Amino acid sequence: QKEVEQNSGPLSVPEGAIASLNCTYSDRGSQSFFWYRQYSGKSPELIMSIYSNGDKEDGRFTAQLNKASQYVSLLIRDSQPSDSATYLCAGWGAAGNKLTFGGGTRVLVKP
Amino acid sequence: NAGVTQTPKFRILKIGQSMTLQCAQDMNHNYMYWYRQDPGMGLKLIYYSVGAGITDKGEVPNGYNVSRSTTEDFPLRLELAAPSQTSVYFCASSQGQGAGGYTFGSGTRLTVV
Numbered sequence: 154q155k156e157v158e159q160n161s162g163p164l165s166v167p168e169g170a171i172a173s174l175n176c177t178y179s180d181r182g183s184q185s186f187f188w189y190r191q192y193s194g195k196s197p198e199l200i201m202s203i204y205s206n207g208d209k210e211d212g213r214f215t216a217q218l219n220k221a222s223q224y225v226s227l228l229i230r231d232s233q234p235s236d237s238a239t240y241l242c243a244g245w246g247a248a249g250n251k252l253t254f255g256g257g258t259r260v261l262v263k264p
Numbered sequence: 265n266a267g268v269t270q271t272p273k274f275r276i277l278k279i280g281q282s283m284t285l286q287c288a289q290d291m292n293h294n295y296m297y298w299y300r301q302d303p304g305m306g307l308k309l310i311y312y313s314v315g316a317g318i319t320d321k322g323e324v325p326n327g328y329n330v331s332r333s334t335t336e337d338f339p340l341r342l343e344l345a346a347p348s349q350t351s352v353y354f355c356a357s358s359q360g361q362g363a364g365g366y367t368f369g370s371g372t373r374l375t376v377v
Contacts, residue, residue, distance in 0.1 A: 187365040196354055196368040197307075241307070249361035250314055251297065251322075256306040 156180050159242050159255035166262050172229040174240050174258050179223065182247025186218060186225045189241040191257070197241055201227060232262045266290050270355050270369035277345040277376045285340040285372050287355030295358040296338040297366065298322075298330065300351040307354070313338055314360075345376045 157178045166172045176186075185204045189197035203209045203216040203225070215228040225244070229236055239259045243252040271286045289296065298310040299322075309322030313332040327349060329341040338357075342349060352373050356366035 185361065189365070196371050197366075199365050199367070202365060243365065245361040250295070250320075251309065251312055252358075252366060254307050 156246070156253045157242055157244060157255040159240075159258045161256055162259040162261075164258055164260045166229075166232045166260065168232060168234060168262055168264050170232055172232045172236065172260055172262070174227040174229075174242075174260070176225040176227075176242030176255055177223055178225065178242075178244050178253070180244070180246050180253070181220075181223065183244040183253075186216075186242065186244045187252070188214075188216060188225075188227045189243065189254075191239045191241060193238075229260070232260075234262050234264055236260060237262045268355055268357050268367050268369035270353075270372050272372060273370065274373045275375070277342075277374065279345060279347065279376060281345050282341070282343050283345070285342070285353055285355075285374075287338045287340065287369060288336050289338075289357040289367070290336065291357060291359075291367065292335060293357035293359055293367075294335065295360050296332065297356045297358075298328070298338070298340045299354045299356065300324065300349075301354060302351050310340065310353075342374075347376050350374060350376045 188201040191197045201216040203218045209216045213230045217226040239257040241257045242255040268289045294315045297312040299307040311330040313319045355369040358366045
């Protein structure tokens with residue numbers, strides 16, 4: 154069983170709309186979580202980190218963490234075609250020595 | 265500040281050849297990682313290291329070896345290359361839990377023919 158689960162998509166979103174990405178995790182010891190964006194043929198790029206329950210906003214991105222429900226989400230407001238990419242959710246495991254990555258959600262923003 | 269540097273960017277190997285993928289970081293990170301990513305698939309952890317002289321296997325270590333003699337460098341050795349090792353290889357580093365996520369290198373695209 155994969156420890157971090159994401160819907161693989163593709164999530165198709167009209168330009169200007171909100172893209173909503175979800176991630177669940179099984180390790181209750183996980184403390185901090187990250188969202189990476191990966192363009193095709195490129196390496197993952199860190200776009201958001203969240204360490205405590207609640208929301209964290211950075212520009213058009215909002216990350217949400219609910220440790221009781223073991224749920225992490227990412228909202229992308231005013232989606233642009235340049236947001237078309239695969240988004241990876243990751244969390245530090247209880248052992249604290251490596252991140253566990255989800256399989257990624259592919260997002261397509263259509264003009 | 266270069267971050268994580270991987271060399272080479274591209275390489276074609278013949279079956280049975282060996283090579284070393286280089287990874288260096290200049291952020292004084294203790295933790296370093298090697299992943300492979302096959303087309304359309306997720307990241308798979310090959311090996312990782314939590315400090316100089318310490319290495320550990322990930323999900324897919326077979327066919328690979330690593331060493332960590334310095335904090336800065338974490339080379340990945342492929343012995344007897346096989347077509348199944350055709351992939352993109354990413355190196356990453358981190359300060360560890362509580363200090364953020366990973367910084368990734370730009371990757372090495374390896375083809376074994």
